[in-house]
Amino acid sequence: MAKQIKIKNAILCEYVARGAGNKHTLVNVFSGDLVVPEFPAHLNLGLYIELAAEGLDAHDLTVELHLASEPYVEVGVRLNKTPQTGGVAVIAVESLRAKIDRDLLLEGFILADGYRKTKFLSKKIYKAPALTG
Numbered sequence: 001m002a003k004q005i006k007i008k009n010a011i012l013c014e015y016v017a018r019g020a021g022n023k024h025t026l027v028n029v030f031s032g033d034l035v036v037p038e039f040p041a042h043l044n045l046g047l048y049i050e051l052a053a054e055g056l057d058a059h060d061l062t063v064e065l066h067l068a069s070e071p072y073v074e075v076g077v078r079l080n081k082t083p084q085t086g087g088v089a090v091i092a093v094e095s096l097r098a099k100i101d102r103d104l105l106l107e108g109f110i111l112a113d114g115y116r117k118t119k120f121l122s123k124k125i126y127k128a129p130a131l132t133g
Helices: none
Strands: 007-013 015-018 024-027 034-036 041-052 060-067 070-078 088-100 104-111 118-127
Touching (some): 007 118, 015 041, 034 041, 041 060, 041 104, 041 118, 060 088, 070 088
Antiparallel strands (some): 015 024, 041 088, 060 070, 104 118
């Protein structure tokens, strides 16, 4: 049976900046679903993901984003585990550009040889309801 990758934290934002001393700055974090004013919508999507490093044998991972259950983008990641990370392996994807033309579901997955496909993100993207009054 394949092992499970343990996700400690996953945050979707517009931009991730790497800082000094194993720090990151997350700009415009999305809380809840993504509500857009109109379609098509052009979104910047940054990812900050923390994995439990203990017991994680894989060094080469793939991060996939799916839109409406269809693969949209795939990012290859090489992990460098060091003792300074406190048992956490960090994946930071600076920013990806997505054109959204309808209501749909955004999902994120991590894949690695010898591990089960692991979902780390699920958010609806939809148009804001029209204001009446």
